[in-house]
Amino acid sequence: MSTTQSDRLRGLLEPLVTAKGLDLEDIELSKAGRRRMLRIIVDSDEGLDLDLCAELSREISDKLDETDVMGEDEYQLEVSSPGADRPLTEHRHYVRATGRLVKFQLSVEGDKGDKGEELIARILGVDDEGMDLEVPGVKGRKATARRVAFTDIARARVEIEFNRKDKSGMQKEEEA
Template sequence: MSTTQSERLRGLLEPLVSAAGLDLEEIEVSRAGRRRQLVIVVDSDEGLTLDACAELSREISTRLDESDVMGDEEYTLEVGSPGADRPLTEPRHYVRATGRLVRFRLHDGGDLVARVLAVDEEGLDTEVPGVKGRKPTSRRIALGEIAKARVEIEFNRKDKKEEEA
């Protein structure tokens, strides 16, 4: 049974990423002119610092140089965090989005924008903002109801530290 390059990369990189206290979110190999481009996306509950990303990039580069998983072709390596517009697909993504406004597309075809208040194994407790002077309402969303979800960017959102002060 042959193993795909993606599976080999995941097997090689997952222990490095886990040892750094991070989650391996995505591995993508694509063409960039004559070279290939290897993009590795990592994240954590505490977020990702530039220093942690640079250190992990050095470790991954060394490990890739020691292995044959990328073959003989030249490639560029990019290690980074997921963008603000990445889809929420795993329960840990919703946990990280606690306190944030999220746009949900539900399997029944409905769309909903709500703030994530709490997350458990079955679903999310959310607060749907009030419209036209109405008070916000609470809503429970089961994970199985969600077809797609993304964090909404809020430019005037108060940071938790500001609210505590």
């Protein structure tokens, strides 16, 4: 997708998304045979429900039909959440992942190109500079606290936990 079309789509759709109290995470345009697929990825602090996605999808479809931004060719529109395997790249992603187990690839001395330490830890709190983590103990050892700055993170992704404990300590089934 050309930068111009991406920018035009973002400029056209972002006001619709933010009016619903959502964040526009990504716009993906790809070819599927003779058709094109336009995937709009949205998220919020409270999560998404199917009714809200359907309502937003209708509004986006109407807005795209009013303009020529997609041209004359057929396309399929999909409005969805980022999914569990989305990389954490924005401050808000880390805030939303508070309480979750995350796999971090740390950079070497702030150099995002080199692979450093791999760390799996639970996010306890997030501020402007970084986050406080709880690193699970290994082989019966106690968990340890650790601080990680955003500048030290090369990559991060939430780990799926099927028997994650919620804040009250009760077992909770994780939705994938």
